[in-house]
Amino acid sequence: MTHHDTDKKKDAEGLQLSDELLSALGKFKQIELEDFQMDVKDLQIIFEAGAAGQIMPKLKLPGVAGLSGKPTSMLQTAFLPPIEKYPNSITTVKLGATKSEGGTRSKTFTIGGEVSPAFYSFENSMPHKPIVTLDVFDMEVPLSKAVKMHVKDVVGDPAAWAKLAVEKFGADMVTMHLISVDPLLKDATPKDACKTIEKVLQAVDVPLVIGGCGDPVKDTALFEEVCTQFPGERFLISSVTLDMDVEKCAKFIKKAGHAVLSFTPMDLNLARELNRRLYDHLTREDIVMDLTTAALGYGLDYAFTNMERARIGGLMGDVELAHPMSSGTTNAWAAREAWLKMSAEWEPRELRGPLWEVTTALTLLLAGVDLFMMMHPAAVKTLKDVTNYLTANKKADPAKFADWVKVKA
């Protein structure tokens, strides 16, 4: 239940309230006499408020006859927060490992663990704040102008890019996309790609996500090499898909002690199937799900509903979906409205683009995403600000709210 903030105000209203209660009760009495339907629950709530002792005798006073039925003072009724209980909770997954844990990171993160839908803090607070990992690529990639202007000095130097992401852009983690191994791009060897990981591990002390190129065969070879060379770092391996050799991947990931991103194309049945196959070798605490993120305007509605359903399903007892969720929010930039030069009324795109990413991210934040893979520094800042606001456990101050009507904007 919400209460007024300042004590002074509370006192003043407390006095006023008992007058109002009296007349409200008098009103109900009247209504009853006139054979109106009386709301019994209201009366109960008023009695529970502790004023019953004072009020009861007055109820016996004769009612005022001949009123129109319109209330003359505020009726009081209590809003009861609609709390639900959920039979299950979301698994937690730890990312990164410190020296004492067998890795080299000075920071680690735990994600997941929710016991209510996202930010239903009237029920339960979020046990772990959603976090952000920034994209770093190991070679030149097509980037939109709005993004490029912030990273142009570090493209081609993943270690410097990672450092910039952590130190300047506030990334919690870094995603090292090893796309150079793509047979259609540079077809680099897994061993070569691992050299980049080594450099990035030296440059930053945050946990890493290790991304492949999307080719199921090459990624299997890449991840196997990563697991051989860097056991114990508790990377998030991004990602294992149904068209890879799931058993083989699960085994070497388990052996190296990493976590895995279970990636499926917007179909909860496929997500369940892949998770079931991973359970044969990995524990539930090793698995984060990526249910596919589509950009605002380009299928975000499916992504949102899919994730919201997965989260509610997970809480309601569908253990195969009760995993923390990751979103490739960078996909927001696939929307042409994020980067295209449009007519003057929609410009500047330098603001429209990152706001497109923010809108995509916040929509999915409210669906329950725990880990955001993002691109633009301004979008990252906003997402972090909002998650901080939503988890700060501070009360809104209603005292000045009414001023919005007169604000000179």
Added chain:
Amino acid sequence: MAEKKKGGIKELSPIAVYKNLPKTNCKECGQDNCMAFATKIVNREIELDSCKPLLKPEFAKQYAALKEMLKPAVKEVTVGVGEKAKKIGGKLVMYRHEFTYKNPTAIAIDVTDEMPDAEVVSRVQKTDNFSFEYIGNTLKLDMIAVRSTSGDAEKFKACVKKVSETTKMPMILCTYSPTVAEAGLMAAPKARPLLYAATASNWKDMAELSIMYDCPIVASSPNDLSGLISLAKTLQQYGVKDIVLDPGTFTNEGLADTINNFTMLRRAATKGGEELAGLPLLGIPMAAWMNKGETADDLIKWRESYIASMLIVRYADVVIMHGNDGWSLLPLTVLRQNIYTDPRKPVAVAPGLKVFGTPDENSPVMFTSNFALTYYTVASDIESSKTNAYLIVVDAEGSAIDSGVAGRKLTADKIAEAIKASGIESKVKHRRIISPGKASRISGEIEELSGWKVLVGPRDSSEIPKYIIDKWQP
């Protein structure tokens, strides 16, 4: 708390509806029989009033019972009059996957009674003319919020008059002073604006105005839900018909309470059947402009936009904004369109061969996915450049190109099949097909399976016309 009510989308069965129908199987409604009509009713695919026999006096009781049964969890309230009148609320469910959300969040842009006339007119016109074409829909703004910053009744009256002369869009009249509000209403007595706001201190006078001018009214009780539904109950008992709830919109650290209040109210309405919570919700992202201090305007617009987006996701039925820049409004109008689509149907177009202009046997052939947005984007780029071309729309189960390739919904198999099935091989004498740049990964496979030479085209379809001029040779 308030009385429980029926009408949750899940409990309603076609049988329960059928029992109350005239059972004449007259087909006047266009359905084969009354049971088919009942099924359509349950799916909200037909209006109850299209059953003509049901409207006869002898079925009055059944009609009333059905109306009660079909009552949405959130009451529907109409703001404004005429063709631009806007219905808000009317929600049946809490979660989007349960059923299509009804009545997309109305977006209002403000003016004030201290703005020069010219500024009022230009802001109103800009709001009225806002328009963005998106997958066959025109995204629009909906209302004008007139704020009394002066507190002067005459100034407010003049401003409302100016606005109502400039647009037919519904208005929200914003003032806590009943005197000022009445002056505004007198300037537009039949316009049925939304009156903002009744509070614990002015509710009686505001209720009188709402009744006298037959206009909906906002009950405002910032961050105090008990106070809010108490106020709504008081207004109802006083005789006010249409009430909208304002639980307060707070920025920054107040966002947590804001999101929680909206969520609690909507859950109480949809899952708990609480009638007093079952009223449309007003969000005020404009609150971001309070105490702005030295903050740059663009930053406030950015904040206002993302707060509006969060409120669109979390149940606001109407929002009031100040920033009216295209860059800050476009993301949230697109989001609103996305959130309010039917979650059951993928937005896809029919696969097959599409013909642009008057192509001949040497004209370019391209392919794309059947995701509606992808198709319309590509189609409009080809059309606007007046390129003569064939476009093969491949059934990618409604996926975009990149996610379709990644998710194996747009595969070389399907593309090869689509080329065969399209009959294109008898229409052109070359065997060269332009692939979207984002499908370059599978171009080799397509060549193997189809026998066509694949030219990897641009990553964005806006570059198709230029690509064809520069690169196309049959």
